[in-house]
Amino acid sequence: MTSEYLKAVDFAKDFFKDRIVDGKLKTHRAEPTEFLYMFGLPIEQRTDDHEYCPTYYVYPEYALRFLLLQMGEDKGAFDLLSRIVISRLFRDEELSHGEKLFVGQIVAGLLKPPPPEGAKLAITFVENLHLLFISRELTEIFGLSLTRNDEVSVGLSACDAVSEALASLGVAKSWRAIKDVNMHPSSQRVREVADSIRKYQIKHRNERPSGGEPDLE
DSSP, X not given: OOHXXXXXXXXXXXXXXXXXXXXXXXOOOOOHHHHHHHHHTTOXXXXXXXXXXXXXXXXXXXXXXXXXXXXXXXXXXXXXXXXXXXXXXXTTOOOOHHHHHHHHHHHTTOOOOOOOSOTTHHHHHHHHHHHHHHHHHHHHHHOOOSOOOTTOSSOOSHHHHHHHHHHHTTOOOOHHHHHHHHHOGGGHHHHHHHHHHHHHHHHTSSOOOTTOOOOOO
């Protein structure tokens, strides 16, 4: 094994060590568009020592307007807006007129969540997004090939490094499963969202000028 491969394994272990609970990758159901809006608007999730709700969100005013416009037809926008409003309620913060209407419509039974983009997609989306990001990161930082052919007996690819890192932390995830996230048609939506997030990160390395609204392609 090369020194760069071993460094890549250690890098992946450090990435995952706080994301594992009871031998499984820590994850939650999330719509793909929720990630696009978090990065693209942007909306930053933070925590403090608040007694009832330590989670709160920081975002520009136009981000809230966008979510209010989209929440009726996009479950990602609905879920993200719900989390923001719940946080503000528990923290006893004043709601905007739009947020009050959102809560009132839900309580009155006039507003229900839109259908999910895919029944199974949201279940594994967060986990697959992490696998995709870290395997791509290993290719960029350590110069590993992303994956390998099945015929190659000794694996030194980024997918192998991620699999080995997870195994050392008690999580079984084959290099082929990680390869599928990077290559298989069934994971196309994960790759689309990852590419959009990456595009945003490159485009906005420097702070966006005040008042500029994002490009959510």
